Amino acid sequence: LRRLRRLCAFYGCTPQFICCSATIANPKEHAQNLTGLPFDEIVEDGSSRGEKYFAFWNPPVVDEAKSSRRSSNSEAAFLLSQLIQNDIRTLAFARTRKLTELIYIYAQQQLPPSLAHLISPYRAGYLPEDRRRIEHQFFDGHLLGLVATTALELGIDIGDLEATVLTGYPGSIASTWQQAGRSGRSGGSSLSFLIAQDNPLDQYFMRHPEYFFGQNFDNALINPANPYILKPHLLCAAWEKPLDDSDKEFFSGDINAALAELEHEGRLRRHRVKSYLSPLLTYPAQNVNIRTTSRENYVVVDASQGCLLETVEASVAFFQIYPGAIYLHQGESYIITDLDLVRHVALAEPTSVGYYTQAKDITDIRVIELAKEKNHGVKIYFGDVDVTTTVVSFRKKRQFTEEVIGEEPLDLPSQSFPTKALWFDLPQSATDRIVHAGLDFHGGLHACEHAAIGILPLFALCDRNDIGGVSTPFHPDTGKAQIFIYDAYPGGIGIAEKGFEIISELWQATLKVVEECPCQDGCPSCVQSPKCGNNNQPLDKKAALILLKELMRLALFSTSV
Missing domain, CATH: 3.40.50.300 (P-loop containing nucleotide triphosphate hydrolases)
Structure with missing residues (x-):
């Protein structure tokens, strides 16, 4: 939309934008973020509908x-x-x-x-x-x-x-x-x-349907300044019309830094006061994916027929088309026999098995730069991090019962990306109580991380897969125990920052879902995660409750003084 405004301005016209949505809480703010223009909002609904x-x-x-x-x-x-x-x-x-x-x-x-x-x-x-x-x-x-x-x-x-x-x-x-x-x-x-x-958020709604039906719609979150979004659109803009200093009014973020990076990468060429698309690039818009920041795809080929089955985004390829994976296409099962990392081709053969496969991964996180912090009884931080994910194995799960019937190791390269994260300290008083009770401190951290990630979509317009987390009793960049929650997209899209803003509400809802779950030692409805690369080990529900209660006690005390 901002590129459209830019072209219209070049031809001397100023179009009026009418944006419609029935299901977001911040239509005016969202429309302004999308277009860069001021808006008036009309929120009354006079439409007819059936029961x-x-x-x-x-x-x-x-x-x-x-x-x-x-x-x-x-x-x-x-x-x-x-x-x-x-x-x-x-x-x-x-x-x-x-x-x-x-x-x-x-x-x-x-x-x-x-x-x-x-x-x-x-x-x-x-x-x-x-x-x-x-x-x-x-x-x-x-x-x-x-x-x-x-x-x-x-x-x-x-x-x-x-x-x-x-x-x-x-x-x-x-x-x-x-x-x-x-x-x-x-x-x-x-x-x-x-x-x-069987996850914290779904079970929260089953126990509290009034929250769902009484709640307003969510805020839509976008980050047009994200360089992984901004840079591809600048290439498209340069293809449409050479870039110059007047374009700053149309784009968000540090456009000068983005242009300098594109010139350094050889994708833009500077001539006098304008930036031109490199002649080595033909049509950059074909590489802009509306669903992901990933620019590349893998192709899945039926080796028995030599025909193309479908495409898979590079960002999720290692989770779906690793060697040994059971890949489903229009109801038919295929087994991935080979994954060519250079040509981005996965070979598949028809198969008939009574199981499906699920990848397991491990994640490491490094703090790059602290952007801001605040105190809610303990310190909460927000900033830039670098996340490295490695798919290490896959599990075979029987159809219908989902029983795990085997696990196979994988040897795939790690994938790293910069993003935004929130992280917070843990109360020493809670740590002391956990040690005194003979509980597992690391298991409590891990359980808190899983439950908090599972409940964050209650406050941010996102999917559980849009966020990730890491918990550790000692992080080398901070020198202490931490729980991290990060945006699972390069550059970040605003989810972790939203979590930073409403951290007390997040702790309270997380405590509620863990406390109300009737299980004894933790289950998928509260602290277990199907994505956990450590096979949900260690987990300690009782230790997690101590941590969450103490976080809430300190947060309430800090706001009352």
Whole structure:
């Protein structure tokens, strides 16, 4: 939008922008951040709508001692199959590409043969012609049900859709209503299910549905000054029209530093007072991804047929297409036999196995620069960090039961990126109590980190996968125990900074979800994480409660004096 303003100004026109959103709390601020222009906001809603029945569906507990629940994927497949058998047009949302394929397979197996062909998966990564074909089949009524990622969340009017099934909380109240709002657009009654996953945030909403229905929408967070966003757009702007000093009014951040870096990299060339695109670059816009800051993709090739299956973003390739991975494509299983790191090609072969795979990683974090700090009984910090992630192994998990049936090591290069993080000190009084009680201090830190990361999307418009964390009883850059929470995108996108601003509220909500969980020693609903590279070891729920209670006590005391 800022590049559009720039071109319009060059041709002597000043367009008026009208921006619309039904599901964010800060539309005026967000529109101004996007365009760089002042806005007036109109917030009254006079639209008509049909009745919406919204069910919060918590899978049943299968292990009382561990407080573990039946898989949300199995519940989604069950609900989808039941809705299809009752001739109800349904769209089921899944959080990831892999879960889209799994839920589709599970649901198809539960449907009679006469109905099994009436559902299909749909997600990013499919070839464009495959996606258009599935869309037309669903819109024309040839398909009765679809299992999709958020690739089908926005911008597509499905019409007479009657039900939506949300497999897990989408990460924000805005996204939840966007997905649930796909059904009932024709004005009739509609039904939506939110199926809880076994994680802190989902279980918080199951115990406190009033928070969800009584809460305003989330604030949309963007960072147009992020150099990983700014620099590619400057290249696009240079292709559209050479850059000069007058362009500072259109772009945020340190544009001079970004231009200097691009010139040093040989992607821009300075001539007199203007910067021109290098002749070695043709069309830079083709390398700008609207979903990620990653510029490169890997391709997945069916080695048995020699044909292209789909593309995978480089930022997630090591988590999805490592050698030995089971990769799902339109309901069919493939095993990755080779990953060429130079050519960015993964070879896959059809297979028939009763398990799927899940990568494990370890993460290291280094403090680069402290930007700001504050005191809430303990010191809280915010600044620049460097994160290094290494995928070290993968687990084989049996379909339906999700039982771990094996683990294989991997030898993949580490990936590093600069980003923003918050981190905080731990109360000495809590440390002393933990040691005196004979509890595991490191396990308490680790449990606090998992629970806080799981609950942060309650306050920031983000997904659980948009953030990461590290906890350690001794960090070499600070010389003491720390818990870090960082943006999982190069340069940062504002999530960690939001956490820094509302740290007391984050501690309070984290304490609440851990305290209310009925498990004894910690479970996925409170302190365990499916992404943990250390296999959720060590974890100590009792130690985490001591830390969180003492953090809150000191925070309350600091605000009262």
